Amino acid sequence: MIIHPHDLIWIDDKASLLTDVELPDWVIQHWQVSLPVVVRRDKLEAEFIPVGIRGCNRSQRLAAKIKQSHIVSVVTPESLVANMQVDDIHAPIKQSLYLLKQYPFSWTWGITGSCGYQLATGVNVLTNQSDLDLLIRCPTPAVMDQLVDLACFIKGLPCRIDVQVETPYGGFALSEWIRDKKVLLKTATGPVITNNPWLL
Structure with a gap:
């Protein structure tokens, strides 16, 4: 089984x-295997x-690890695009997702962050101030x-959107790459500043 960062697993x-560390009270009381x-x-x-x-607010986050043998199911960011159910999502994000589905992406893309979590679980975690977090998989250098x-397309959409580009070595912010032509590449062993996130 191949698991990637941002995948949701049960x-x-x-x-x-x-x-x-010991499980904090918010995990014991509120988090459940449903x-x-x-990742x-x-x-x-x-x-x-x-x-x-993740807990009920942004301060409630806990790092952990699990054995692969305990995984019941996996939802990828890409699968959330293919099976998008946006009825209960705030209008600006809903409109943005609709327009994004019409965009001629050159790469596979997916939904992460709070929106991805809500689409996958049905739990209302989005607010009117929420950003839309996207991921694009870009295994080879992009034009x-x-x-x-x-x-430019994203700037014209109704909500704020953050795009992370995934390469074989890690992920970086699209806006940073366009602005600086170099990025802070988040890798499995820590962040690296590079002007070529496809070659380390």
Whole structure:
């Protein structure tokens, strides 16, 4: 099974969560296995997947890891685009998603962050101030003009959108690449500043 950062995974038992600290009260009281954990970008150990647990607010986040054998199901950011159910989503994000589906992407793209979580679970975590977080998978160097065109299109959408570009080595912010021609590439072993995120 191939697991990527930003995938949402469901596990079989709360006891499957392995952490360096005791589970905080908010996890014990509110988190349950009917909710997913999100795959983090971290150095992989054999058989283990680094994950994060989210609570009811932004301050409630916990890093953990699980064994692959405890995974029940996986939802990828891309699958959320293919099976998008936006009835209960705030209008600006809903309109933006509709327009994004019409855009001629040159890459596979998906929905992450709070919107991805809500689409996957039905739990209302979005607010009127929420951004829309997107991911595009770009395994080979992208043509700058294509990225600029995408950035210009996104600027005209009804909500604020943050796009992360995923390469074989990590992820970086689209806006940073266009502005600076170099980026802080988030890799499994830590951040790296580079002017070529497709070659390390």
